[in-house]
Amino acid sequence: MVIDVHNLNFSFGSGSLTQPVLKGIDLAIRKGEIVLMTGPSGSGKTTLLTIIGGLRQASNGSVVILGEQLVNSNEQTKVKIRRQTGYIFQQHNLLKSLTALQNVCMTLELQRDLTESERQYRAQQILAAVGLEDRMHYFPEALSGGQRQRVSIARALAGRPKIILADEPTASLDRQSGHDAVEILKQLAKELNTTILLVTHDYRILDIADRVVELEDGLVKAVEHQE
Amino acid sequence: MSIVNTWFFPTRLAWRQLIHDRLKLAAATSGVLFACVLVFMQLGFKDALYASAASMPLKFDGDLFLIHQQSEAMWRPAQFERSELMRALGHPAVAEVAPLYLSLATFKALDTQVKRTLMVYGYDPDTDLLNVDAIKTRKRELRVKDTVLFDEYSRPEFGPVSNMLEAGQNRTEVNDYKVTILGVFQLGISFAADGNIVTSDLNFLRIFPNRNAEEIDVGVIRLQPGVFIPEIKEELRAHLNDFVKIYTYEEVLKHERLYWENAAPIGFIFNFGTIMGLIVGMVIVYQILFTEINNYRFEFATLKAMGYPHSYFIRMVFASAFILAILGFVPGLALSSSLYNLAESQIFIPMPMTFEKAFTVFVFILFMCTTAGFLAIHRLDSANPADMF
Ligand SMILES: Nc1ncnc2c1ncn2[C@@H]1O[C@H](COP(=O)(O)OP(=O)(O)OP(=O)(O)O)[C@@H](O)[C@H]1O
Ligand SMILES: [Mg+2]
Numbered sequence: 001m002v003i004d005v006h007n008l009n010f011s012f013g014s015g016s017l018t019q020p021v022l023k024g025i026d027l028a029i030r031k032g033e034i035v036l037m038t039g040p041s042g043s044g045k046t047t048l049l050t051i052i053g054g055l056r057q058a059s060n061g062s063v064v065i066l067g068e069q070l071v072n073s074n075e076q077t078k079v080k081i082r083r084q085t086g087y088i089f090q091q092h093n094l095l096k097s098l099t100a101l102q103n104v105c106m107t108l109e110l111q112r113d114l115t116e117s118e119r120q121y122r123a124q125q126i127l128a129a130v131g132l133e134d135r136m137h138y139f140p141e142a143l144s145g146g147q148r149q150r151v152s153i154a155r156a157l158a159g160r161p162k163i164i165l166a167d168e169p170t171a172s173l174d175r176q177s178g179h180d181a182v183e184i185l186k187q188l189a190k191e192l193n194t195t196i197l198l199v200t201h202d203y204r205i206l207d208i209a210d211r212v213v214e215l216e217d218g219l220v221k222a223v224e225h226q227e
Numbered sequence: 228m229s230i231v232n233t234w235f236f237p238t239r240l241a242w243r244q245l246i247h248d249r250l251k252l253a254a255a256t257s258g259v260l261f262a263c264v265l266v267f268m269q270l271g272f273k274d275a276l277y278a279s280a281a282s283m284p285l286k287f288d289g290d291l292f293l294i295h296q297q298s299e300a301m302w303r304p305a306q307f308e309r310s311e312l313m314r315a316l317g318h319p320a321v322a323e324v325a326p327l328y329l330s331l332a333t334f335k336a337l338d339t340q341v342k343r344t345l346m347v348y349g350y351d352p353d354t355d356l357l358n359v360d361a362i363k364t365r366k367r368e369l370r371v372k373d374t375v376l377f378d379e380y381s382r383p384e385f386g387p388v389s390n391m392l393e394a395g396q397n398r399t400e401v402n403d404y405k406v407t408i409l410g411v412f413q414l415g416i417s418f419a420a421d422g423n424i425v426t427s428d429l430n431f432l433r434i435f436p437n438r439n440a441e442e443i444d445v446g447v448i449r450l451q452p453g454v455f456i457p458e459i460k461e462e463l464r465a466h467l468n469d470f471v472k473i474y475t476y477e478e479v480l481k482h483e484r485l486y487w488e489n490a491a492p493i494g495f496i497f498n499f500g501t502i503m504g505l506i507v508g509m510v511i512v513y514q515i516l517f518t519e520i521n522n523y524r525f526e527f528a529t530l531k532a533m534g535y536p537h538s539y540f541i542r543m544v545f546a547s548a549f550i551l552a553i554l555g556f557v558p559g560l561a562l563s564s565s566l567y568n569l570a571e572s573q574i575f576i577p578m579p580m581t582f583e584k585a586f587t588v589f590v591f592i593l594f595m596c597t598t599a600g601f602l603a604i605h606r607l608d609s610a611n612p613a614d615m616f
Contacts, residue, residue: 055532056613075537083534093529097247098240109236110534 001064002163002195003029003052008061008071010047021047023218024061031162034186034196036206039215045199046167048215052197053085053165054078066162083110086156086194088166088185092148094140100127100151101136107159126154130184146177153185157192164189166198175204182208237539238546244523245550252554255515259555260562262508262595266501266588267563268570273497274584275576280487281480282415283348283423288358289325290456291315291463292479293446296472300486302346302419304329304444311471312446315463320454325354326443328431331420335400337386345381345422347401349431356447361412362425368409369427375401379411381422404434415576418487446471505595512551512599516544520606527610540607548600552593559592560585 010022021044029035039045050056054070063070065081094103104123127136130150140148156164170178186208189196214221245252293312295305312324328349333342350356352366377388389411397408414423450459456475464473488494527540567578
């Protein structure tokens with residue numbers, strides 16, 4: 001299992017203001033699997049994603065990612081998991097003072113064994129793969145929403161992560177470009193055998209999933225197998 | 228190699244973020260530049276004034292100097308007996324000795340007739356006590372009764388002396404005593420005196436009738452060539468009364484400088500100005516770094532989510548501070564150099580731009596920017612990746 005969450009509880013706030021959000025989550029995802037997660041607003045999808053990605057500290061239950069226990073883990077363990085995880089956000093979250101190419105390179109600069117020219121080459125390759133070979137030197141503000149989201153997909157994939165976590169990546173895109181972006185993501189992920197956990201409200205893209213899970217009221221409500 | 232790696236990437240990212248908004252970068256740079264010029268000017272004036280305080284002793288042509296221990300500085304000497312100086316002649320290493328008389332006096336401006344205070348130096352012209360060519364070449368004329376030479380670098384309030392001399396107008400009064408100005412020389416003014424004149428020892432005693440030849444202000448000693456000065460100094464000291472101090476050339480300069488550095492509030496004023504300049508600069512840089520971090524905190528959170536450690540952003544902040552320091556310092560140095568030249572032409576006091584001064588100011592500016600960086604990094608804590616998404 002690449003992602004193995006067991007009996008995870010999580011609450012915001014403390015004392016009388018405690019607000020339980022996750023109430024005993026069980027979720028296991030195999031290597032190379034593409035899992036979509038849906039659920040009503042406020043059900044805790046983003047919260048779960050940030051815990052799995054090592055961005056938020058959980059202190060209850062068990063969250064084992066790539067063999068590392070994240071519950072009550074230290075900063076080093078979380079940084080280690082973050083480096084093996086590609087994040088795609090609802091907003092593209094690109095660095096506005098960097099070009100598309102430089103943005104993608106930011107992922108690769110974490111890998112110190114690469115040379116600068118290898119970084120450039122790999123970034124160009126992945127940008128070409130998302131169809132942006134003629135937009136490499138554009139700043140984010142000069143790109144369309146769909147193009148930006150494709151850059152952020154390229155950025156997430158450039159480091160060849162073992163896991164991709166995506167939080168409503170198509171929310172700001174129209175039907176066609178949303179579907180295109182996810183299709184590219186799926187295709188590249190399958191090539192690299194990357195595991196994907198993707199949160200979405202967008203029923204138009206459910207067809208790319210191997211499996212769909214639904215989060216409701218802090219629990220994994222239904223697990224539905226495709227085909 | 229690893230130093231290069233750990234600093235290269237954050238520095239490059241800091242640079243890219245800084246140059247992305249040229250207008251803001253220009254504003255930031257001019258803040259540092261402002262502090263830089265302010266500090267340069269404070270230090271420049273301070274050094275120039277200290278140097279000018281010693282402009283007269285700097286021209287002394289002698290090896291050892293006798294000064295009364297109560298003489299805090301040249302401008303207010305205490306007199307001692309000439310016989311103290313003569314006693315030094317008994318030492319075989321001493322070649323010659325000469326007394327110097329000096330005192331403040333009023334000088335009636337040639338044009339406006341207004342009286343202002345300046346310094347009068349009196350010594351036997353044949354002894355060449357001051358190493359100034361314009362004085363040495365006129366020693367014969369200086370022997371004539373009631374003649375003086377005037378320092379061209381005196382404050383302009385004394386009148387356009389050079390021009391008036393050319394026009395044949397050369398009579399004025401020093402301490403209400405009529406004298407003839409033979410010509411001009413160049414020495415430079417100090418805190419104590421707005422101008423200088425040089426005259427013979429005999430004329431000095433005429434200008435100051437209540438002074439007498441046996442009461443001298445400075446005793447100048449010249450030694451035989453090749454002797455070891457500090458050794459002779461110690462030997463002579465044994466023969467002198469306790470109230471007479473003996474100094475080498477360097478010590479007499481230092482004595483004069485130290486007086487102004489410590490006794491006068493001037494040092495404090497300039498140090499205060501320097502510190503204010505640095506504080507203003509620091510606040511500006513802090514403000515810039517703070518808003519920068521604030522504006523970029525989403526991006527920092529994104530990078531954190533990608534696996535960048537907190538230390539990377541700390542390095543980025545310091546790299547930004549360093550870049551701003553350099554970008555402000557380079558034009559600041561150029562601007563200050565030309566301001567030094569301008570000031571030199573206005574106050575007649577040399578203000579050289581030395582490497583030492585440039586280095587000092589750079590260290591100050593770097594310190595200023597780094598401190599601003601230290602104060603700004605706490606803002607990085609607001610970049611928590613969990614709360615951004
Ligand atoms: N930083 C926070 N502090 C306190 N409560 C929070 C915080 N973030 C989220 N919550 C609360 O936790 C609950 C779950 O939020 P979460 O963002 O995980 O929902 P979600 O399923 O992603 O919703 P959506 O589909 O609208 O994005 C919500 O009730 C929210 O108010
Ligand atoms: Mg959400």
